[in-house]
Amino acid sequence: MGLDIRLPIGFMFVFVGLLLTGYGIFGPSEIYNRSLGINVNLGWGIVLLVFGLLMMFLGRHSLKQGKD
Amino acid sequence: MQLTLIDWLIMAIYFIFVLGIGFALKRYMKTSTDFFLSGRSIPAWIAGLAFLSANLGAQEVIGMAASGAKYGISTSHFYWVGAIPAMVFVGLFMMPFYYGSRARSVPEYLKLRFDEKTRGFNAISFAAMTVFSSGISMYAMGLLLNLLLGWDFNLSIWVSAFIVLAYILLGGLTSAIYNEVLQFFLIVFGLAPLVFLGLRDAGGWSGLQTRLANVATSNGYSPGAWTNSWRLMHDSSANPMGVEWFGMAMGVGFVLSFGYWCTDFLVVQRAMAADSMQAARRTPLIAAVPKMLFPFLVILPGMIAIALTYQAGESGFSLPRKVDGNFNYDMAIPLMLSHYFPNGLLGLGLTALIASFMSGMAGNVTAFNTVWTYDIYQSYIKKDGTDQHYLWMGRMSTVFGIVISVGAAYVATRFNNIMDMLQLVFAFVNAPLFATFLLGMFWKRATGHGAFIGLVGGTLGAAIHHGLSLPRGGLPGVKGGWITTLHTYPSEMAQNFWTAILAWTVCFSLTIVVSLFTRPRNDSELTGLVWSLTERPRDADLNWYQKPSVLAGLVLILVIILNIIFW
Numbered sequence: 001m002g003l004d005i006r007l008p009i010g011f012m013f014v015f016v017g018l019l020l021t022g023y024g025i026f027g028p029s030e031i032y033n034r035s036l037g038i039n040v041n042l043g044w045g046i047v048l049l050v051f052g053l054l055m056m057f058l059g060r061h062s063l064k065q066g067k068d
Numbered sequence: 069m070q071l072t073l074i075d076w077l078i079m080a081i082y083f084i085f086v087l088g089i090g091f092a093l094k095r096y097m098k099t100s101t102d103f104f105l106s107g108r109s110i111p112a113w114i115a116g117l118a119f120l121s122a123n124l125g126a127q128e129v130i131g132m133a134a135s136g137a138k139y140g141i142s143t144s145h146f147y148w149v150g151a152i153p154a155m156v157f158v159g160l161f162m163m164p165f166y167y168g169s170r171a172r173s174v175p176e177y178l179k180l181r182f183d184e185k186t187r188g189f190n191a192i193s194f195a196a197m198t199v200f201s202s203g204i205s206m207y208a209m210g211l212l213l214n215l216l217l218g219w220d221f222n223l224s225i226w227v228s229a230f231i232v233l234a235y236i237l238l239g240g241l242t243s244a245i246y247n248e249v250l251q252f253f254l255i256v257f258g259l260a261p262l263v264f265l266g267l268r269d270a271g272g273w274s275g276l277q278t279r280l281a282n283v284a285t286s287n288g289y290s291p292g293a294w295t296n297s298w299r300l301m302h303d304s305s306a307n308p309m310g311v312e313w314f315g316m317a318m319g320v321g322f323v324l325s326f327g328y329w330c331t332d333f334l335v336v337q338r339a340m341a342a343d344s345m346q347a348a349r350r351t352p353l354i355a356a357v358p359k360m361l362f363p364f365l366v367i368l369p370g371m372i373a374i375a376l377t378y379q380a381g382e383s384g385f386s387l388p389r390k391v392d393g394n395f396n397y398d399m400a401i402p403l404m405l406s407h408y409f410p411n412g413l414l415g416l417g418l419t420a421l422i423a424s425f426m427s428g429m430a431g432n433v434t435a436f437n438t439v440w441t442y443d444i445y446q447s448y449i450k451k452d453g454t455d456q457h458y459l460w461m462g463r464m465s466t467v468f469g470i471v472i473s474v475g476a477a478y479v480a481t482r483f484n485n486i487m488d489m490l491q492l493v494f495a496f497v498n499a500p501l502f503a504t505f506l507l508g509m510f511w512k513r514a515t516g517h518g519a520f521i522g523l524v525g526g527t528l529g530a531a532i533h534h535g536l537s538l539p540r541g542g543l544p545g546v547k548g549g550w551i552t553t554l555h556t557y558p559s560e561m562a563q564n565f566w567t568a569i570l571a572w573t574v575c576f577s578l579t580i581v582v583s584l585f586t587r588p589r590n591d592s593e594l595t596g597l598v599w600s601l602t603e604r605p606r607d608a609d610l611n612w613y614q615k616p617s618v619l620a621g622l623v624l625i626l627v628i629i630l631n632i633i634f635w
Contacts, residue, residue: 005114008089008246009249009250009253012082013253015081016078016416019412020074020078020413020416027411031412034410035413036268036408041412044261
């Protein structure tokens, strides 16, 4: 129905992934006492980013096909 | 717990996308079929994830973690004995009738197969049930956000109700389904780090097993009671659930799960919106694959929480107790979120929780507006309206449904018992349903009178059984025994299972007996509605991985392997 849902999902996870990754790199580090000393924002941010890009890639693929 | 800018940003991004999807779909909502059935145009994988997500309300997420803490890995029976086989069954054997009959709702199938009164009974009880459960879910959300973050109860309820209202009004079922897919991924990605951190704190799987053995022996069970799903099912007193294998397999497996996954319009609607018969049949099968892994996402956190409570980890997490001295199991996931997640990830986890509340609410509301418009309004109030009129009514009933839900949420804040009682009544109405569908679809001799009397009898049977039995330690009232106590069950769960089994049996037998004494319909009227009079769906031209039978086989093999691993 007109909209390929993978695109908005992809965009959203790319945004959130970038935010978390950035916060993991530049944000405060004492907050990771909670998460057993692991910088989960950085690690998980990258996971979300990769997932978002994958979704966007799949969505773009179908967008091109639809236009043909 | 203090939220910072980054947490709010993540939450805001989610809200923007949810509403944006609604706006993007607005221009496609031209007919009532677009609004209520997504124009039957949804691809199988999207329908499949929505099928899963509509059921993934917060009650599911929070409730399963609570059961995981209370009963351990045996909770996975709800998935590996209950949901998965039921989803395979509905995909292979029932979808040909739901989708093939072109019925627009589950009650409408009952009308086509049986008669008006059977449809009416189902439509009215279902419509009432959906708005009230959406209200109870809202109430739970308001309470939780207040407890966890100090947010205002009224504000949480109205804001979430407004957002759900907006995206359904704009994009109808499609908007609900698309958002359910988004919410599905969000819930998975929001909760997965919790399992990782919790498990690490508990010393990995082996550490968790040792700790849970401690939980089991402290409660007077043998050490494996929290980590073996079948080994202690030989006797109801040997496991914390208080159920033995027969009550388990029949109660949760056959009656409750098949009853829910095969007949509840909330989930079936997602498959009915699929773009072809093959896609509709694949919908529950695709949903079954992530569903069977869900115990690791929603039950495991509960097990970790109770393990760390009995034997603290390095971070010192433990479950709080309620006023009555019992553990507050429902807080397992919310408290673990606030304990382990640093700002940033915390925003993601909270958004995931809110997303699960919203997907549950939207699922209920979209099912309600369809049943109300097609099965109640069009059938009994205005039969000859134009399609535009029903589209308008669909939007009106969305508003109306949400307003009643909000009302129900407020009723729940004042009279918790009324809500418990309502849920109980719905359980009575639901328990026998699967018998009606089974006979309707696979026995052409079953008649409308038989189905109706069977349903009413089964519901009464459930109520009477509940009125005559009590779980151990329960007081007569909402817990049962309101007539007199003839039998005491070892646990509430055992009582529920046997109530369901009895209701099913009464409905099944009554329907058969009454059908044999009443006039059956002609074969020609039942074509496409009954197994023996319907052409088998063809799938010879599909690739092997698209064939429902192949998918079903794979799903069943995987679920058997899971049962064996955690035996």
